[in-house]
Amino acid sequence: MKLPIKIMRGGFLAAVAAFTLAGAAVAEYPERPVTLIVPWGAGGGTDATGRIIGNLLQEELGQPVNVVNRTGGSGVVGHSAIATAEPDGYTIGVVTVEIGMMHWAGLTDLTWEDYTPIALYNSDASGVNVRADSEWNTLEDVFDAVAANPGAHKGSGAGQGSIWHLALAGMLSGQGLAPNSVPWVPSKGGAPALQELVAGGVDIVTSSVVEASGLISAGRVKTLGVMSSQRLAAFPDVPTLVEANGPDWQMSAWRGIAGPAGLPDDVATKLSSAMEKVYNSVEFIDAMNDRGFGLNYLPSAKFSEWMQQSDAAMGVVMNAVGLAK
Amino acid sequence: MVDPFFVALELVFQPYVLLVIVCAGAFGLLVGSIPGLTATMATALLVPVTFFMDPIPAIAAIVTTVATAIFAGDIPGALLRIPGTPASAAYCDEAFAMTRKGQASKALGVGLVCSVIGGLLGSAVLMGATSTLADFAFKFSSFEYFWLACLGLSCAVIVSTGSVIKGFASLLIGLFISTIGIDLMSGHPRFTFGSIELLGGVSFIPAMIGMFAISEILRFVATADHVRPQIPHQRVTSVFEGVGRVMSKYRWNLLRGSSLGALIGVLPGAGADIAAWVAYAVSKRTSKEKEKFGDGHAEGLVDASAANNAGLSGAWVPALVFGIPGDSVTAIAIGVLYMKGMNPGPMIFLENPQILNSVFIIFFVANLVLLPLGYLAIRLSTQMLKIPARMLMPAILLFCLVGSFAITNSVYGVIVMLVMGVLAFAMEENGFPIAPTILGIVLGGMLEEMFLSSMIKSDGNFFEFFSRPIAASLGVLTIAVWVYPIMTSLKGNIASRNRL
Numbered sequence: 038m039k040l041p042i043k044i045m046r047g048g049f050l051a052a053v054a055a056f057t058l059a060g061a062a063v064a065e066y067p068e069r070p071v072t073l074i075v076p077w078g079a080g081g082g083t084d085a086t087g088r089i090i091g092n093l094l095q096e097e098l099g100q101p102v103n104v105v106n107r108t109g110g111s112g113v114v115g116h117s118a119i120a121t122a123e124p125d126g127y128t129i130g131v132v133t134v135e136i137g138m139m140h141w142a143g144l145t146d147l148t149w150e151d152y153t154p155i156a157l158y159n160s161d162a163s164g165v166n167v168r169a170d171s172e173w174n175t176l177e178d179v180f181d182a183v184a185a186n187p188g189a190h191k192g193s194g195a196g197q198g199s200i201w202h203l204a205l206a207g208m209l210s211g212q213g214l215a216p217n218s219v220p221w222v223p224s225k226g227g228a229p230a231l232q233e234l235v236a237g238g239v240d241i242v243t244s245s246v247v248e249a250s251g252l253i254s255a256g257r258v259k260t261l262g263v264m265s266s267q268r269l270a271a272f273p274d275v276p277t278l279v280e281a282n283g284p285d286w287q288m289s290a291w292r293g294i295a296g297p298a299g300l301p302d303d304v305a306t307k308l309s310s311a312m313e314k315v316y317n318s319v320e321f322i323d324a325m326n327d328r329g330f331g332l333n334y335l336p337s338a339k340f341s342e343w344m345q346q347s348d349a350a351m352g353v354v355m356n357a358v359g360l361a362k
Numbered sequence: 363m364v365d366p367f368f369v370a371l372e373l374v375f376q377p378y379v380l381l382v383i384v385c386a387g388a389f390g391l392l393v394g395s396i397p398g399l400t401a402t403m404a405t406a407l408l409v410p411v412t413f414f415m416d417p418i419p420a421i422a423a424i425v426t427t428v429a430t431a432i433f434a435g436d437i438p439g440a441l442l443r444i445p446g447t448p449a450s451a452a453y454c455d456e457a458f459a460m461t462r463k464g465q466a467s468k469a470l471g472v473g474l475v476c477s478v479i480g481g482l483l484g485s486a487v488l489m490g491a492t493s494t495l496a497d498f499a500f501k502f503s504s505f506e507y508f509w510l511a512c513l514g515l516s517c518a519v520i521v522s523t524g525s526v527i528k529g530f531a532s533l534l535i536g537l538f539i540s541t542i543g544i545d546l547m548s549g550h551p552r553f554t555f556g557s558i559e560l561l562g563g564v565s566f567i568p569a570m571i572g573m574f575a576i577s578e579i580l581r582f583v584a585t586a587d588h589v590r591p592q593i594p595h596q597r598v599t600s601v602f603e604g605v606g607r608v609m610s611k612y613r614w615n616l617l618r619g620s621s622l623g624a625l626i627g628v629l630p631g632a633g634a635d636i637a638a639w640v641a642y643a644v645s646k647r648t649s650k651e652k653e654k655f656g657d658g659h660a661e662g663l664v665d666a667s668a669a670n671n672a673g674l675s676g677a678w679v680p681a682l683v684f685g686i687p688g689d690s691v692t693a694i695a696i697g698v699l700y701m702k703g704m705n706p707g708p709m710i711f712l713e714n715p716q717i718l719n720s721v722f723i724i725f726f727v728a729n730l731v732l733l734p735l736g737y738l739a740i741r742l743s744t745q746m747l748k749i750p751a752r753m754l755m756p757a758i759l760l761f762c763l764v765g766s767f768a769i770t771n772s773v774y775g776v777i778v779m780l781v782m783g784v785l786a787f788a789m790e791e792n793g794f795p796i797a798p799t800i801l802g803i804v805l806g807g808m809l810e811e812m813f814l815s816s817m818i819k820s821d822g823n824f825f826e827f828f829s830r831p832i833a834a835s836l837g838v839l840t841i842a843v844w845v846y847p848i849m850t851s852l853k854g855n856i857a858s859r860n861r862l
Contacts, residue, residue: 081693088697107772109561109563109565110558110561113561118772144544144561193815221818222504224546224811228630232500233815236500236502236506239819251684328697360549
């Protein structure tokens with residue numbers, strides 16, 4: 038059995054070499070590697086941003102930061118793993134907008150109160166995407182068509198009761214239309230929904246504008262509006278909903294770093310100041326801009342308020358559109 | 363102006379890039395040949411390293427790692443019956459049967475050469491028809507995917523050996539397992555009994571390792587020493603001996619498998635997995651020696667492993683042209699491309715033609731490098747069979763445990779593996795094939811999702827499934843595949859009755 042052991046040792050060494058790039062300036066905390074849990078799959082947006090932060094955070098902390106994907110259950114599995122970890126600062130994770138949604142949907146009892154907030158680092162507003170050859174050229178065209186023929190046009194973007202589903206339902210109800218006048222076709226995420234859109238399977242896709250950027254530049258998809266208070270820097274031609282004579286409705290997906298509730302103060306302070314440095318580093322800003330991720334920073338106290346507000350707002354919308362249990 | 367192709371050649375053929383390719387190839391072989399560690403995991407491990415590289419070596423590292431890791435997944439499959447990827451599960455039993463006949467080197471040699479040729483043909487397709495194929499891929503909506511999933515599942519029953527009824531039952535078990543977890547359509551948890559881990563469904567890789575490897579270990583323990591089938595002494599031959607004859611005999615299979623792989627591989631989300639199963643089933647259906655399938659016959663291996671590696675480059679088509687990832691590996695690769703300031707999309711053809719050409723060339727080089735590296739890996743790994751089984755089995759169990767743990771990063775993966783292992787043991791002891799269960803787990807979620815979203819889109823009108831040209835053709839093909847065996851058996855019955 039000599040060979041496979043050697044093989045394993047080789048793989049292990051390669052993994053260690055990959056993660057041990059920082060120097061070893063040992064302080065009181067951390068004195069051993071930190072695990073960063075990502076509640077979504079490898080290759081997605083949360084994973085990509087989590088890995089960027091993991092790399093930069095290990096330079097700040099002087100210890101390896103291992104990014105671990107704990108996927109499944111619409112984010113419940115990974116979020117639970119962060120909340121139930123030992124509150125010693127050696128297990129932290131990326132917390133996403135879904136933490137304020139899952140408990141309304143009856144999937145878990147977890148809320149923002151089960152975490153020690155460290156920092157918010159990203160938010161991406163939803164766009165309203167249609168096929169490039171669609172006869173709709175403005176948001177008003179879309180609303181008129183939906184009002185004239187409720188139920189005939191289908192929408193997609195992610196799963197049932199997901200953030201992008203809420204984005205569409207909330208926009209319709211803000212416009213005075215029934216939230217289900219555009220029936221939702223659940224999909225695994227933004228990419229398969231856009232595939233459906235281009236293939237002619239659905240008519241409207243609400244998802245982050247970034248996800249559609251490849252298809253926008255290919256001339257296959259056009260974005261009629263973005264659900265934010267200001268236009269996006271990366272897409273200056275896309276109007277906000279209000280500018281496009283739509284409802285005053287904003288919806289974005291956000292991501293932040295948090296640990297389990299009850300993190301010791303010195304650990305939380307250390308992590309917060311490390312995250313602040315990471316967020317302001319040229320490497321982080323470049324990496325986020327390159328992929329088109331929206332930059333949005335809030336320190337721990339403000340992040341806590343943000344999660345609380347987001348949670349309450351989600352509750353209102355999910356009850357209004359009948360997605361809460 | 364210099365042709366971007368020659369610029370690309372210059373970019374790739376530099377000592378540093380070539381060194382990266384060789385190292386990445388060796389890394390891919392190491393990770394891929396450890397049971398339970400996957401090509402996706404190898405790629406994810408590479409990401410932090412590629413951070414510090416220029417675009418060309420970064421892409422070279424990823425492409426080479428994936429190509430070699432996918433082939434390396436066949437090694438534990440053939441020697442120990444532990445398939446590395448869902449795709450290699452299609453022909454795992456066939457290769458293992460060859461090992462039992464003392465032909466481990468031949469099985470792996472055929473697999474290696476077919477992988478290389480399939481990979482090269484796939485790369486040629488990628489190079490020649492990227493935009494055409496991308497357009498083709500974007501004609502697929504949920505209706506087309508539904509029929510494709512049906513075709514894939516029908517293949518499971520065709521592929522399985524023995525009773526058709528038992529194969530079908532096995533498929534239904536797999537479909538049932540795929541319903542566990544959160545239902546995507548309604549957001550309801552199903553069969554989870556309040557367990558958080560089960561919300562995420564039954565993890566596929568641990569289930570596959572359990573069904574193949576753990577059941578094999580259980581069978582070893584359960585049989586008495588003197589009736590235990592011994593893996594015969596492997597004939598010490600060169601890896602490539604006899605491979606040439608197989609290749610020339612099945613050259614059309616090779617071409618057919620590669621084409622199927624390249625075609626099905628470009629469809630985002632379906633990819634190489636379905637391709638290998640379909641290729642294997644087509645091979646069995648059209649073979650002149652159907653009865654030899656499942657008993658260590660090289661023909662199906664040729665089709666399936668060629669399709670597997672050809673599909674690999676296909677997955678890059680939608681990724682490069684539209685930024686839509688075909689599988690988890692290309693999703694990671696897209697991330698790396700963005701980091702290097704090369705945003706995927708049609709503009710990549712205009713803005714960075716030399717980089718795009720480099721990607722194509724790297725695919726060729728990576729597949730060529732696979733040949734000598736794979737040869738070495740086969741030579742080394744077949745030594746393993748000289749170890750007495752009573753020492754090998756505990757070590758296999760250990761690797762299975764480590765591998766399943768690594769997939770989910772929790773004990774949950776280990777539990778899934780053990781439960782599925784016991785289930786598979788019980789099934790095989792009673793003559794139920796396990797391959798259909800595996801495919802049921804892989805495709806069950808997709809089948810249900812595509813059916814339900816199609817029904818939502820069509821407001822419940824089933825005829826919409828035939829309203830689009832590609833969907834209608836796939837639908838008719840699928841129904842023909844279902845009806846044909848019934849017709850022939852009916853005809854047989856009538857004929858035999860007439861004789862009476």
